[in-house]
Structures are given as C-alpha cells and as structure tokens.
Amino acid sequence: xxxxxxxxxxxxxxxxxxxxxxxxxxxxxxxxxxxxxxxxxxxxxxxxxxxxxxxxxxxxxxxxxxxxxxxxxxxxxxxxxxxxxxxxxxxxxxxxxxxxxxxxxxxxxxxxxxxxxxxxxxxxxxxxxxxxxxxxxxxxxxxxxxxxxxxxxxxxxxxxxxxxxxxxxxxxxxxxxxxxxxxxxxxxxxxxxxxxxxxxxxxxxxxxxxxxxxxxxxxxxxxxxxxxxxxxxxxxxxxxxxxxxxxxxxxxxxxxxxxxxxxxxxxxxxxxxxxxxxxxxxxxxxxxxxxxxxxxxxxxxxxxxxxxxxxxxxxxxxxxxxxxxxxxxxxxxxxxxxxxxxxxxxxxxxxxxxxxxxxxxxxxxxxxxxxxxxxxxxxxxxxxxxxxxxxxxxxxxxxxxxxxxxxxxxxxxxxxxxxxxxxxxxxxxxxxxxxxxxxxxxxxxxxxxxxxxxxxxxxxxxxxxxxxxxxxxxxxxxxx
Numbered sequence: 001x002x003x004x005x006x007x008x009x010x011x012x013x014x015x016x017x018x019x020x021x022x023x024x025x026x027x028x029x030x031x032x033x034x035x036x037x038x039x040x041x042x043x044x045x046x047x048x049x050x051x052x053x054x055x056x057x058x059x060x061x062x063x064x065x066x067x068x069x070x071x072x073x074x075x076x077x078x079x080x081x082x083x084x085x086x087x088x089x090x091x092x093x094x095x096x097x098x099x100x101x102x103x104x105x106x107x108x109x110x111x112x113x114x115x116x117x118x119x120x121x122x123x124x125x126x127x128x129x130x131x132x133x134x135x136x137x138x139x140x141x142x143x144x145x146x147x148x149x150x151x152x153x154x155x156x157x158x159x160x161x162x163x164x165x166x167x168x169x170x171x172x173x174x175x176x177x178x179x180x181x182x183x184x185x186x187x188x189x190x191x192x193x194x195x196x197x198x199x200x201x202x203x204x205x206x207x208x209x210x211x212x213x214x215x216x217x218x219x220x221x222x223x224x225x226x227x228x229x230x231x232x233x234x235x236x237x238x239x240x241x242x243x244x245x246x247x248x249x250x251x252x253x254x255x256x257x258x259x260x261x262x263x264x265x266x267x268x269x270x271x272x273x274x275x276x277x278x279x280x281x282x283x284x285x286x287x288x289x290x291x292x293x294x295x296x297x298x299x300x301x302x303x304x305x306x307x308x309x310x311x312x313x314x315x316x317x318x319x320x321x322x323x324x325x326x327x328x329x330x331x332x333x334x335x336x337x338x339x340x341x342x343x344x345x346x347x348x349x350x351x352x353x354x355x356x357x358x359x360x361x362x363x364x365x366x367x368x369x370x371x372x373x374x375x376x377x378x379x380x381x382x383x384x385x386x387x388x389x390x391x392x393x394x395x396x397x398x399x400x401x402x403x404x405x406x407x408x409x410x411x412x413x414x415x416x417x418x419x420x421x422x423x424x425x426x427x428x429x430x431x432x433x434x435x436x437x438x439x440x441x442x443x444x445x446x447x448x449x450x451x452x453x454x455x456x457x458x459x460x461x462x463x464x465x466x467x468x469x470x471x472x473x474x475x476x477x478x479x480x
Contacts, residue, residue: 002137003053004129005108005206007100008042010062010070010115011090015354016284016347019338020316023366028115029069032288039070039115040077045122051130052109059103060115061085061096064239068374068477071236083238088245093200094256095248098213098224099240101206109136110209112202112253118291120278128275129203131169136203140269141212141261143174143203145196147276151186154283154348156198156254158272174262174270177254196272199279202253212257212268220256223248234478285331285347289314303334312344336369336379374477375400376453388460394419394448401475402445408462408469410438412446417454420447443473 013026021027028038036044046054057080062070064086074081085099097112104110111129119125132142145158161175177198181189189195204212214221223244230241262270280291292300292314299310303317311328318335329344342350357365370379375398382389394400394417402422412419413435421430422445423438429449430436438444440462448454472479 002133003055003106003108004046004049004111004133005055005104006043006046006058007097007110007112008039008058008060008115009093009096009112010039010060011087011093011096012114012116015351017282017288018350018354019333019335019340019364020318022364022368024065025069025368025372026066026116027282029066029073032282033118033292036077037073038118038282040073041119042113042115042117043074043077043079045113045119045125046111046129047122049126049129051126052133055108056080057082059085059100061087061100062115063087063090064237067237069372072372072374081236083233084236086234086237086239088240088242091245091248091250093253094213094217094251095220095224095245097202097209097253098220099228101209101213102224102228103238104206107205107207109133109203109205114200114281116282117199117201118278118280118282120291122277124277125275125279128273128277131171132203132271132273134166134169135164135171135269135271136205136208139205139208140271141202141204141208141258142171142271142273143258144199144201144275145272146199146279147274148190148195148197151183151190152197153181153183153186154287155281156180157189157195158198160194160196160272160274164269164271171271171273174258174272176262177259196274198254199275200253200281201275202258208268209257212261216260217249217251217256219249220251283348284350285314285333285342286344289331289344314344338364374398378458383465386461386463386465388465390458390460392446392456392458394446394454394456396448396451396453399447399476400445401470401472401477401479402443403473404441404443404471405462405469406441406471407464408460409440410444411459411461412436412438413457413459415455415457417448417452418450419454419456420449421445422447 010028013023017027020030031037059082067086128144136142157178159175161173164171227240227244230244231239261268280287282288289300294300298312299307300314304321305315305317306323309326310324313330315322315324316333320334322334331342331344331347333340354365370377376394379391381391414430414432419430421428421436424442
C-alpha cells in the first residue's frame with residue numbers, strides 16, 4: 001500500500017471573517033461549523049481511511065504567532081504531529097509545502113490540505129482521495145476540482161480535459177488553470193460542465209514536488225533548504241531560520257508549479273479528480289451561511305440569538321444576546337469588543353474594515369479581548385487612564401514567565417484554586433479569597449501547582465499598561 005503523509009497548511013489570516021477571525025486568532029482556529037475548529041476537523045478528515053497506509057503523524061505548517069494555539073488544539077483531539085513547522089513570516093503555499101517536503105522521511109505521497117476548509121461529506125472526500133492516490137503514487141501531480149453549482153466569481157477554475165483512462169476512476173487530465181472570472185465568464189464555465197472550482201488540495205510524492213519546485217522556482221527551493229538547514233527544534237516545533245525564510249520569494253502552489261506543468265510537456269502528468277463533498281473554503285460570511293445548518297426561514301444562528309420576522313440571515317452571538325426583528329439577508333456578528341452588521345452581498349468587503357482598523361492601529365484588527373497564551377488565557381475586562389483589570393486563568397501545572405515591569409504594579413486576587421507566587425526572593429501560596437501585591441520593578445512569577453484551573457483577577461496600575469512592558473528572565477515556552 002502507498003504511504004500517505006498529510007500536510008496541513010495553517011497560514012491564513014481570514015480577514016473576511018472578522019470580527020470572529022483576527023490576525024492572532026485566524027479562522028482555522030475557530031469552531032465555525034460545529035464543536036471542532038476548522039484545523040481540528042481537517043486533522044480528522046482521513047480518520048478511517050482504508051485505501052492507503054496513512055501516517056499517524058501530520059505535518060503542520062503554521063505562523064509562529066499562533067503556534068501554541070495550534071499545538072493545543074491538536075492535543076485536544078489526541079493528534080500527534082511531526083514538529084510543527086513555524087513560518088516567521090507568510091510566504092504563501094509553495095514555500096510552505098517545500099518546507100514540509102524537506103521534512104519528511106522517505107518518499108511518501110503528500111496530501112496537502114489547507115486548514116481552513118469545510119468538508120460536509122467526509123466519505124465522498126475520502127473516496128476522491130483514494131482516486132487521487134492511484135495517480136500521485138506513480139509520479140503525477142494531483143489536485144481536486146469541486147463540481148460547481150453556481151457561477152462563482154470568487155474562485156479560480158480548472159479546465160478538465162480527457163479522462164486518464166483508468167476504469168472506475170473519474171480522474172481527468174488538467175487542460176488549463178483559469179483565474180477568478182467575471183460573472184459572464186463564470187456562467188459560461190458553469191454551462192460548459194468542463195470547468196471545476198480549484199479546491200487548493202493537492203497530492204504528489206515528496207520527491208516529485210521537490211523536483212518540480214527546483215525546476216520552476218529554484219530560488220524558492222534554495223531559500224527553503226537554507227531555512228531548514230539553519231533552523232532548529234523548539235519543544236513541539238521546528239523553527240526555520242528567520243533571515244533565510246524572509247528572503248524566500250512568495251508564491252502559490254498553483255502559480256509556482258501547477259500552471260506550468262499543465263501548460264508544458266514536462267513528463268509529469270497534471271491530474272484533477274472531481275470532488276462533490278460539500279466543500280467550501282468559507283472565505284467570507286456569505287460562504288459560511290451557505291454551508292451552515294439553517295431554520296425554516298433560511299437563518300443560520302449561533303449563540304444566544306432571538307429572531308422575529310427575520311429571513312436568510314446569519315447571526316452569531318459570541319457572548320451577549322443578539323435580537324433581530326424584521327430584517328433579511330444580513331450578517332450580524334457580536335464579539336466582546338466589536339459588532340459587525342453587513343448585507344450578505346457585501347461580506348467580501350469586510351477586509352476593507354480590517355484594513356482601516358490596521359491603518360488606525362486599533363487592536364480589534366489583531367486580537368480578541370480574550371487572548372490565549374500557552375499557559376492559559378486572559379480577558380481584559382475593564383480599563384481606563386492608569387489602570388487595567390484582567391481575568392486570568394492558568395491551566396493546572398502551568399507556569400508564567402519570570403518577569404518584571406518597568407511601568408506598572410499589579411494586584412492579584414485569587415478567586416479559584418491556589419496560586420504559587422514568586423515575588424523577589426520570596427515564594428509563597430495564595431489561596432481563594434486571598435490577594436497579593438507585585439510592586440513596580442520587582443521580579444515575579446505566577447504558577448498553578450494544583451489540579452484545577454487557577455483563576456485570578458489582576459488590577460494593573462501605572463503610567464503604561466501595554467503588553468510590551470514585560471521583561472522576561474526565564475520562560476518555559478521559549479519566549480524572549
């Protein structure tokens with residue numbers, strides 16, 4: 001049987017799903033269609049697959065900004081990984097896949113899946129993968145075409161050519177790739193039946209990819225080889241060399257290799273397998289509405305939502321009651337620090353709001369009010385001139401860094417569990433309903449030695465309260 005090595009590309013930011021998706025908490029880490037995040041659902045997508053020998057350890061490539069979230073989510077579903085490959089900067093999918101291909105042992109078939117897709121019919125997905133591996137194992141480069149049900153202008157297309165000729169296998173040769181079309185061209189593609197949406201899912205042997213990227217983009221291969229050779233393991237992760245990878249050109253798998261293979265006589269067969277598996281890249285809120293479960297009036301809701309005379313809308317309440325009356329075709333999304341209301345036809349333009357937030361240097365573009373850390377999380381519940389109040393939860397056995405602040409003092413009140421506090425040269429326990437004080441400029445550390453989550457209320461006071469006023473002297477998670 002042919003060995004399959006799954007490669008999960010988890011590098012997107014998902015700005016069009018703001019305000020749920022943020023730069024430091026992108027859409028693949030969100031549970032948009034169920035209890036699992038998109039990343040977790042992707043990691044489980046081949047569970048029970050019988051058509052080939054499947055490696056039990058996935059390769060995940062992600063941005064170092066959300067490395068701890070990625071590792072924690074995989075642990076939550078019992079997934080082990082090869083060292084999670086950390087990109088210090090986004091360089092698109094071709095360099096990401098090259099890093100993964102350089103990391104494998106032997107020459108398995110790589111199944112390359114973006115972490116931010118929705119697949120409703122896992123059985124149909126696995127059947128398409130079984131068709132694809134027949135060709136990928138023999139040296140072909142395989143992608144998967146989504147059978148379109150509407151003239152979509154937001155996707156690239158694949159022109160499917162002649163059958164590859166294997167009885168019972170619907171794979172076809174790729175004639176050409178097409179850019180995102182205008183409405184008239186998209187309708188023509190749909191009517192022809194020969195154009196399928198480009199899913200961005202690929203299969204090929206590691207050696208085939210490395211040979212192809214070396215032929216068409218040797219600059220990318222050279223930069224990735226250098227970045228890996230000069231990189232190093234770091235706990236659950238593998239850090240590629242920052243300078244070498246930053247110098248790597250950015251390009252997609254399609255542009256760097258696939259389009260060239262399809263247009264030239266290279267000896268590598270470009271293959272597309274049709275897939276009808278309830279696929280969506282959930283690139284915007286209207287796409288998420290389309291794949292979501294809906295009520296009799298066409299509404300998709302999540303959270304504490306109350307609707308009257310409302311139709312064909314998507315309403316997400318992240319923390320508070322959201323009530324809608326007498327509206328239709330809207331997207332309403334509530335979070336702790338932002339509320340967005342948009343017509344469904346305008347959801348592709350949400351990225352313009354994010355661009356403006358970034359231009360105005362507003363924190364809502366980058367992070368939620370609740371911020372996850374490797375030791376737990378904190379929620380900035382209130383703040384004003386010279387003070388800030390945080391709710392902090394520390395996982396059992398977890399430890400914050402030994403640190404100091406130049407501009408603020410901190411008051412800690414334990415409301416659940418027991419805290420072990422280091423303050424200067426002393427170390428002591430603080431139990432529920434007790435408190436302690438950390439003066440400005442004093443080294444300190446917070447630990448949870450217990451078996452239940454530690455919850456404290458922290459009141460900061462001082463002239464500057466930014467997160468960059470932290471001097472770390474020792475950290476279990478390798479943060480400088």
